[in-house]
Amino acid sequence: MSNILNEFIELVQIDSDSLNERNMADALTAKLKEIGCDVWEDKEMIEDIGGTAGNLYGVLEGTCPGSILFSAHMDRVANGHGIKPVVNDGIVTAQGTILAADDISGVSAILDGIRRAKASGKPYPRVEVIFSVSEEKGVTGSRYIKYDRIISKEGYALDSPGRIGRVINAAPSAATITFEVEGKNAHAGNAPEQGINAVMAAAKVLSRLPDGRLDFESTANYSTFEAVGPTNVVNAKAVVKGESRSRSNEKLDNYLELVQKTCDEVAAETGAKITLDIFRKYRGFVVEPETSCIGRLKKVYDEMGIEMLVEKGGGGMDANRLNEHGIACVGVATGYFKNHSVNEHLYVEDLERAGEMVERIIYNAAE
Numbered sequence: 001m002s003n004i005l006n007e008f009i010e011l012v013q014i015d016s017d018s019l020n021e022r023n024m025a026d027a028l029t030a031k032l033k034e035i036g037c038d039v040w041e042d043k044e045m046i047e048d049i050g051g052t053a054g055n056l057y058g059v060l061e062g063t064c065p066g067s068i069l070f071s072a073h074m075d076r077v078a079n080g081h082g083i084k085p086v087v088n089d090g091i092v093t094a095q096g097t098i099l100a101a102d103d104i105s106g107v108s109a110i111l112d113g114i115r116r117a118k119a120s121g122k123p124y125p126r127v128e129v130i131f132s133v134s135e136e137k138g139v140t141g142s143r144y145i146k147y148d149r150i151i152s153k154e155g156y157a158l159d160s161p162g163r164i165g166r167v168i169n170a171a172p173s174a175a176t177i178t179f180e181v182e183g184k185n186a187h188a189g190n191a192p193e194q195g196i197n198a199v200m201a202a203a204k205v206l207s208r209l210p211d212g213r214l215d216f217e218s219t220a221n222y223s224t225f226e227a228v229g230p231t232n233v234v235n236a237k238a239v240v241k242g243e244s245r246s247r248s249n250e251k252l253d254n255y256l257e258l259v260q261k262t263c264d265e266v267a268a269e270t271g272a273k274i275t276l277d278i279f280r281k282y283r284g285f286v287v288e289p290e291t292s293c294i295g296r297l298k299k300v301y302d303e304m305g306i307e308m309l310v311e312k313g314g315g316g317m318d319a320n321r322l323n324e325h326g327i328a329c330v331g332v333a334t335g336y337f338k339n340h341s342v343n344e345h346l347y348v349e350d351l352e353r354a355g356e357m358v359e360r361i362i363y364n365a366a367e
Helices: 003-012 022-035 045-049 101-120 198-208 249-270 292-304 318-324 348-364
Strands: 038-041 056-060 067-073 085-088 091-094 126-132 154-160 166-171 173-182 212-215 218-226 237-246 273-282 309-312 328-333 345-347
Touching: 003 085, 003 091, 003 101, 003 348, 022 038, 022 056, 022 101, 022 126, 067 101, 067 318, 067 348, 091 348, 101 126, 101 154, 101 345, 101 348, 154 166, 154 292, 154 318, 154 348, 166 292, 166 318, 173 198, 173 249, 198 218, 198 237, 198 249, 212 249, 218 249, 237 249, 249 273, 273 318, 292 328, 292 348, 318 328, 328 348, 345 348
Parallel strands: 067 126, 067 154, 154 328, 166 309
Antiparallel strands: 038 056, 056 126, 085 091, 091 345, 166 328, 173 237, 173 273, 212 218, 218 237
16 A cells, blocks of 8 residues: 555544544644644634644745645544545445545645655745644634734645546635524413414525525525424424525625515514524635636646646635635545545545645745
8 A cells, every 4th residue: 555545544543523633633743743844733722612622733844935835624524433444446435434535635645745745855845734623513623723824825725525636716605594483372272362483483484585506606505493392382482593605795695684684574474583693604715717826736737647627616615714814725626525425435546646736736836
């Protein structure tokens, strides 16, 4: 097995679900230091997010001018404990669990690429690394990124499914939507007219809101409807939770305004009190194909004989936060598919070439 594959297999076997990344952070700290990086962990954020580890920063000082940033996340979704990877016919899978190639393939490629660049003897610029926590929980960890520690103006988030060569240059803004309906209890048989049915009021709100695919770049989804009570009592409380995403901030704003308007209308019609809570999780981004960030990738892929495919994505990632703070960053595929499921798998060839890709990006970032 190649060095990068061995390291990937080692790392996926370290349990590291969201908010429980301590063991992974310790392992990566040791690896970054072994490479020669200065390493710092943001332990101040641990209490704020209720986790066991903070974002990890690594810096390899360059031997020539320039600076470039790479990011990946340390956590994984549920069903990622006790991973037992299996390599067969050039593909890595797991036995009954996720594989956690999302995002340990990105972590492994970054480590491999930095090692290769340092060992080559060629001039290389400053290399900055962020290994974030709790990305799978609403891209939470990168909300706490310390931008005063980052010099780079461009970066690459190795955190996208697909064969190597796939680049995500746009991702949506997202917001969670929660509304609580407070009605009035009454006996359902003797005096229902004296009650205000929170269940029916909540249902009226939902019946008037579009959901699913709203347009080519916008979605909405309502996943939770909580209302518990005996059938002989008019229910006085209901809670609905959902989300909306759009690559257009204007469209997202318009949809959230519609939600507020609908809640107000139903409250006026029914007499229920409806409290709406909207939390904006992250802001969308677009990195145009003609920018130097994507141009550098095109040059690297041409050197490697790989066809580049630039596409818009439908989910958020750490690149959303980086772009929001003025660092041009795109998502980069590392060869995994069907992430977040027990069918997740990774192409060994792509993983190995992803390490080479990182190495070549580093050289091409020199000024």
